[in-house]
Amino acid sequence: MPLLELKKLVKDFGGLKAVNEVSFQVEKGEIFGLIGPNGSGKTTIFNCINNFYPITNGDVIFKGKSIKGLKPHKVCHLGIGRTFQVVKPLARMTVLENVTASAFCRFNTIREAQKEAGRVLEFCNLNTSKEKLAKSLPIGSRKRLEIARALATRPDMILLDETAAGLNPSELDEAIDLIRRIRESGITILIVEHIMKLIMSISDRIHAINFGQTIAEGSPKEVADNPAVIEAYLGEEYARS
Amino acid sequence: MKSKNITLIILGIFFLLFPFIIKSEYYQHLVIIALMWVVIGSSWNLLAGYTGQVSFGHAIFFGVGAYTAGIFVTKLEISAWWGMLFGGFAAMLIALFVGWVCFRLRGPYFALATLAGSEIIRLVATNWESLTDGMVGILIIQSFRSKLPYYYIVLGLAAACIYAIHLLMKSKWGYYFVSIREDQDAAESLGINTTLYKNISLLISAFFAGSAGAFYMNYMAFIDPHVVFSLHYISIMAILVGIVGGVATIMGPAVGAFVMVGVQETFRSAFFGVAPRWISEAHALVFGLLVIFVIMFMANGIVGDWGKIKRVLLGTRPSA
Numbered sequence: 001m002p003l004l005e006l007k008k009l010v011k012d013f014g015g016l017k018a019v020n021e022v023s024f025q026v027e028k029g030e031i032f033g034l035i036g037p038n039g040s041g042k043t044t045i046f047n048c049i050n051n052f053y054p055i056t057n058g059d060v061i062f063k064g065k066s067i068k069g070l071k072p073h074k075v076c077h078l079g080i081g082r083t084f085q086v087v088k089p090l091a092r093m094t095v096l097e098n099v100t101a102s103a104f105c106r107f108n109t110i111r112e113a114q115k116e117a118g119r120v121l122e123f124c125n126l127n128t129s130k131e132k133l134a135k136s137l138p139i140g141s142r143k144r145l146e147i148a149r150a151l152a153t154r155p156d157m158i159l160l161d162e163t164a165a166g167l168n169p170s171e172l173d174e175a176i177d178l179i180r181r182i183r184e185s186g187i188t189i190l191i192v193e194h195i196m197k198l199i200m201s202i203s204d205r206i207h208a209i210n211f212g213q214t215i216a217e218g219s220p221k222e223v224a225d226n227p228a229v230i231e232a233y234l235g236e237e238y239a240r241s
Numbered sequence: 242m243k244s245k246n247i248t249l250i251i252l253g254i255f256f257l258l259f260p261f262i263i264k265s266e267y268y269q270h271l272v273i274i275a276l277m278w279v280v281i282g283s284s285w286n287l288l289a290g291y292t293g294q295v296s297f298g299h300a301i302f303f304g305v306g307a308y309t310a311g312i313f314v315t316k317l318e319i320s321a322w323w324g325m326l327f328g329g330f331a332a333m334l335i336a337l338f339v340g341w342v343c344f345r346l347r348g349p350y351f352a353l354a355t356l357a358g359s360e361i362i363r364l365v366a367t368n369w370e371s372l373t374d375g376m377v378g379i380l381i382i383q384s385f386r387s388k389l390p391y392y393y394i395v396l397g398l399a400a401a402c403i404y405a406i407h408l409l410m411k412s413k414w415g416y417y418f419v420s421i422r423e424d425q426d427a428a429e430s431l432g433i434n435t436t437l438y439k440n441i442s443l444l445i446s447a448f449f450a451g452s453a454g455a456f457y458m459n460y461m462a463f464i465d466p467h468v469v470f471s472l473h474y475i476s477i478m479a480i481l482v483g484i485v486g487g488v489a490t491i492m493g494p495a496v497g498a499f500v501m502v503g504v505q506e507t508f509r510s511a512f513f514g515v516a517p518r519w520i521s522e523a524h525a526l527v528f529g530l531l532v533i534f535v536i537m538f539m540a541n542g543i544v545g546d547w548g549k550i551k552r553v554l555l556g557t558r559p560s561a
Contacts, residue, residue: 073430076430077432084427090427090428100416101428104417110413
């Protein structure tokens with residue numbers, strides 16, 4: 001049984017079909033990449049999975065149960081954590097408070113939640129900025145804070161939305177290392193990314209979409225060689241050669 | 242930490258002994274009113290300052306608390322002091338409805354909805370004469386002639402309110418409230434049931450505002466809809482107390498309450514009779530100027546920007 005399954009997911013905004021019958025299955029323990037050009041509907045799929053947007057049609061199955069129509073906080077409690085492409089730090093709270101707030105998802109007392117937050121911050125190499133206000137962090141740390149917050153909810157699966165965008169090369173290597181360590185800790189990862197170095201090197205399987213529709217799925221190599229994918233990214237001419 | 246505790250103990254002793262130091266009933270009255278505003282301001286601060294849901298309608302809860310106490314006397318013929326208990330619960334009941342309607346909206350739209358709500362309830366209280374006696378208002382007989390019992394009751398209420406919010410903000414709920422203020426979508430994705438916790442914040446806030454209203458009924462012995470449901474005297478004043486004292490600080494509304502009641506009384510009494518009478522008309526203007534000043538130069542209020550104020554007063558440069 002796959003951990004997460006999208007069944008012919010459709011989301012339309014008025015007349016525009018942002019996501020059109022996209023189906024895929026994410027197996028437990030894998031890193032599943034979701035790629036596509038700008039505006040192809042990747043973030044919309046994320047927002048449909050944790051129900052920030054109501055789904056127009058189709059279904060989302062998590063651990064064998066439909067999570068369609070559940071409130072986002074319920075989806076989180078079921079075990080799906082997420083990060084935002086446009087980071088949403090709780091600006092006037094410290095880094096530790098940010099993560100503690102999300103650790104309350106599984107722990108009720110402040111002592112346990114803070115302990116869990118400390119553990120997660122160490123895991124994400126944010127220990128040194130614990131007491132800093134979230135708004136004072138540089139973008140690289142903010143992205144890691146997003147991940148830390150999602151991890152503190154003890155998810156079975158984490159949705160990473162362009163966590164490497166805007167990072168410099170050394171930060172990028174750190175991000176890749178962090179994502180690998182997350183997988184090693186037993187968490188399934190669904191990742192949206194534009195940086196090919198990252199997505200090609202860490203994904204087990206990749207699903208490519210364009211204009212809200214599936215164009216390819218397979219191993220990184222297969223997807224990279226797929227004419228439809230090349231066309232979507234580089235134009236028709238390159239696809240033929 | 243230590244010096245903070247000592248300050249609190251000295252403040253506590255001062256307030257406990259205050260009516261024996263200052264025997265003037267006039268000044269005792271002012272402090273009683275200021276302490277009542279500590280409660281209303283703190284309750285507003287919990288919802289608006291900490292949870293980020295700015296209410297322009299705290300008069301709803303204050304007024305419902307006051308009317309609950311008043312109606313206990315006129316209709317049920319029991320002591321208005323029962324209102325001190327049930328006024329808060331009645332305000333919570335109304336808050337359930339207010340939350341159900343208004344929390345569908347966010348930000349400024351929520352604020353406007355609460356504003357509309359308070360106008361609606363004021364008109365209901367004005368026109369539902371069989372229950373509220375309408376514009377005639379409710380007049381009861383005060384239980385005590387001395388100010389002392391009232392002073393200690395409201396002091397206890399204010400201390401309980403501040404302490405409760407202090408404890409609350411150190412708990413899971415406190416973290417959730419602030420998370421919701423900072424980013425509602427992020428909070429939701431972290432597993433926080435934002436609708437539920439916004440309502441919890443509103444209910445607690447309404448409880449304290451309602452208790453303050455019930456105290457007002459007992460103390461002033463007269464209410465009418467235009468006073469207790471007033472946008473100007475209650476809802477806006479609650480916001481001013483919070484902003485001037487310091488939004489999202491525990492002691493902010495307490496400081497703000499004393500400053501605002503002080504300013505209000507100074508103008509109402511035309512500088513205690515020294516200035517010409519017409520100046521008392523200017524108090525709304527001065528309130529406005531004060532708010533502009535606070536927002537421009539100390540956006541975090543007196544308590545929030547205390548370090549800055551000290552530097553300016555002492556003429557020292559920032560250390561960092």
